[in-house]
Amino acid sequence: MTVKEVCTVNNIINGDSIELIKKMDSECIHLILSDIPYGIGVEDWDVLHSNTNTAYLGTSPAQEKAGAVFKKRGKPLNGWSEADRLIPKQYYDWVSTWASEWYRVLKPGASAFVFAGRRLAHRAICAFEDVGFTYKDMIAWEKERAAHRAQRISVVFERRDDTDSANKWIGWKVGNLRPTFEPILWFTKPYRIGGTIADNVLQNGVGAYNESILSNYQQEPNNILRVQAQRKDSGLHPTQKPLALMELLIELTTTKDQVVFDPFCGSGTTLVAALKLGRKYIGIEKEQVYFQAAKKRLEEEANLLKNTLF
Numbered sequence: 001m002t003v004k005e006v007c008t009v010n011n012i013i014n015g016d017s018i019e020l021i022k023k024m025d026s027e028c029i030h031l032i033l034s035d036i037p038y039g040i041g042v043e044d045w046d047v048l049h050s051n052t053n054t055a056y057l058g059t060s061p062a063q064e065k066a067g068a069v070f071k072k073r074g075k076p077l078n079g080w081s082e083a084d085r086l087i088p089k090q091y092y093d094w095v096s097t098w099a100s101e102w103y104r105v106l107k108p109g110a111s112a113f114v115f116a117g118r119r120l121a122h123r124a125i126c127a128f129e130d131v132g133f134t135y136k137d138m139i140a141w142e143k144e145r146a147a148h149r150a151q152r153i154s155v156v157f158e159r160r161d162d163t164d165s166a167n168k169w170i171g172w173k174v175g176n177l178r179p180t181f182e183p184i185l186w187f188t189k190p191y192r193i194g195g196t197i198a199d200n201v202l203q204n205g206v207g208a209y210n211e212s213i214l215s216n217y218q219q220e221p222n223n224i225l226r227v228q229a230q231r232k233d234s235g236l237h238p239t240q241k242p243l244a245l246m247e248l249l250i251e252l253t254t255t256k257d258q259v260v261f262d263p264f265c266g267s268g269t270t271l272v273a274a275l276k277l278g279r280k281y282i283g284i285e286k287e288q289v290y291f292q293a294a295k296k297r298l299e300e301e302a303n304l305l306k307n308t309l310f
């Protein structure tokens with residue numbers, strides 16, 4: 001693939017973004033908006049495949065025993081094994097393999113929004129900071145609904161016929177509280193030394209944010225985003241994000257015709273949002289099935305826009 005092909009706007013590529021981004025021109029992107037793999041091993045396309053935790057992408061003995069119910073829970077982390085303890089560092093190392101390239105392709109003052117899992121987000125933050133990004137804020141995306149799988153400990157004691165313990169521990173659970181928010185990490189590439197942010201806005205078209213658009217999406221202009229998923233926001237990817245949420249983030253930081261890049265684009269939600277809002281887009285997705293889904297969505301959106309114009 002040539003430099004020209006990778007830098008062509010309004011384009012989605014089926015390939016490995018960690019390699020392909022190296023062929024992109026420097027400072028050609030106004031916003032990176034990406035829902036990166038969280039490093040929690042729930043799906044085949046997630047990362048850290050060299051980690052030797054037996055449950056990674058497979059099932060632990062406990063999961064095996066429990067059957068299919070627990071298959072999608074990700075690795076059980078009990079901290080017993082060296083492999084468990086290596087996960088956060090390995091995730092940091094993985095993010096570090098491409099964060100400097102994100103930095104290079106962004107325009108000075110530009111933003112990068114990163115959806116990262118609650119468990120390893122801190123490692124992503126450190127990796128981004130270490131290549132030069134300014135960590136600006138952690139935005140919360142608050143969801144109305146979230147699956148909650150914490151196990152009641154009293155049930156375990158009941159199964160053991162230990163009625164005293166079962167009664168004593170009624171109401172106690174093992175696991176996490178209901179996960180109703182997801183962090184969206186907001187980074188910016190520093191603008192040039194000696195200038196001001198206002199100069200940068202004039203030179204590069206980025207560096208400020210458009211607070212007024214927030215009222216199109218929610219009541220309060222704060223950093224808790226309450227955009228909810230609609231029925232059409234599911235079915236194409238296991239971690240598909242709401243289209244309106246991506247639209248909000250794009251409108252917040254870019255103007256028309258600017259270039260939005262998603263290097264881990266899945267079913268293309270970021271790209272469809274960009275197209276809908278009159279921004280240019282570049283997307284990369286490794287898995288053929290999601291690449292095809294994204295391509296189809298983009299074609300449908302382009303047709304819809306054409307029909308609305310004429």
Ligand SMILES: C[S@@+](CC[C@H](N)C(=O)[O-])C[C@H]1O[C@@H](n2cnc3c(N)ncnc32)[C@H](O)[C@@H]1O
Pocket residue numbers: 015016017018035036037038045046236237239240241263264265266267268269270284285286287290
């Ligand atoms: C969290 S999902 C993104 C889902 C997306 N937000 C959506 O709404 O459909 C991350 C995607 O990154 C892809 N991916 C993982 N490693 C990649 C790589 N090196 N290059 C390109 N895509 C990659 C995965 O296949 C997965 O589809």
